[in-house]
Structure formats: structure tokens, C-alpha cells
Amino acid sequence: xxxxxxxxxxxxxxxxxxxxxxxxxxxxxxxxxxxxxxxxxxxxxxxxxxxxxxxxxxxxxxxxxxxxxxxxxxxxxxxxxxxxxxxxxxxxxxxxxxxxxxxxxxxxxxxxxxxxxxxxxxxxxxxxxxxxxxxxxxxxxxxxxxxxx
Numbered sequence: 001x002x003x004x005x006x007x008x009x010x011x012x013x014x015x016x017x018x019x020x021x022x023x024x025x026x027x028x029x030x031x032x033x034x035x036x037x038x039x040x041x042x043x044x045x046x047x048x049x050x051x052x053x054x055x056x057x058x059x060x061x062x063x064x065x066x067x068x069x070x071x072x073x074x075x076x077x078x079x080x081x082x083x084x085x086x087x088x089x090x091x092x093x094x095x096x097x098x099x100x101x102x103x104x105x106x107x108x109x110x111x112x113x114x115x116x117x118x119x120x121x122x123x124x125x126x127x128x129x130x131x132x133x134x135x136x137x138x139x140x141x142x143x144x145x146x147x148x149x
Contacts, residue, residue: 032115032136033106035143039091040102040119047097049089063137063144090148091119093132098124106136113138 039061042050052058055071062070070086077084088095103120117134135147 028106028108028115029112029138029143032117032138032143033104035136036104036106036117036119036134040104043092043097043099043121044102045099047099049097050091052090059141061145063139063146066146091132092121092123093130093148094123096124100124109136115143 039050042048050061052061052070053074055067055074058067058070061067073084073086089097100121100123103118105118107116107118109115115136115138117136119132119134120129122129133149134145135149136143137146138144
């Protein structure tokens with residue numbers, strides 16, 4: 001009887017230790033936060049946008065499949081001498097910008113190679129705060145954006 005109780009306690013402790021190890025392995029990578037800071041630092045200091053005007057430039061910030069789509073859209077719009085489908089800055093969700101303080105945060109993802117970033121800011125002349133949510137994926141090249149909401 002006593003042996004069963006000790007075995008049960010040890011099994012419970014092993015389960016708790018395993019759960020703690022698993023949950024800590026999915027903790028947000030601080031490099032994901034640094035990646036977002038490298039993007040939004042530009043918007044805090046100037047009215048210039050981050051340059052994503054080609055597939056190669058977009059690949060600095062987006063997963064390969066998304067960078068390819070951006071590059072294709074840019075090439076097609078140049079051929080037609082038109083504005084592309086992406087006619088706004090995806091990092092701020094708009095066209096016009098004035099430097100402002102941006103609050104960034106990164107939350108754990110559903111796996112070790114996933115995270116969710118959030119940028120909150122008050123655009124010039126706006127009455128409401130804007131929130132941009134970014135799904136991040138860890139790639140061989142580092143953290144990249146897979147989706148922007």
C-alpha cells in the first residue's frame with residue numbers, strides 16, 4: 001500500500017516536471033521581439049516606410065511564400081504601370097505615417113517555431129489606437145512574418 005502511494009506521488013511529480021519542460025520549450029524566443037523591434041524602429045524615428053519593393057527585399061521580413069507573392073505583385077503592377085494589390089504599408093496598416101511611439105509585444109506561439117507579435121500605436125490625427133497583429137515563423141533565415149492582421 002505504501003509502495004503504491006510513493007509510486008503515485010513520484011508519477012505525479014514526473015508529470016508536473018514534464019509539463020513544465022514542455023511549456024518552457026514553447027516560450028517566445030527573444031529574437032522574435034528583436035526582429036519586430038528592427039522593423040518598427042524605422043517607424044518610431046521617421047516617416048519613411050520599410051522597403052519591401054522587391055521579392056529580395058520582402059524576404060528580409062516575410063516567409064518565402066509571402067515574399068514571393070509580394071515580389072510577383074510588384075512585378076505585375078510595374079508591367080501594367082498600376083498600383084499593386086498591396087497599396088498600403090502592411091506594417092502600419094495605412095499609407096501616411098508620422099513618427100510615434102510603438103508598443104511591441106511577442107506572445108508564445110503554438111509551437112517553438114511560432115510566435116504572435118503585436119504592434120500598438122496612435123497614428124497622427126487618429127482618434128483610436130491601431131493594433132497590428134503579426135504571425136511569426138522561425139525560418140532558417142531567422143524570424144519572419146507569415147501573416148499580418
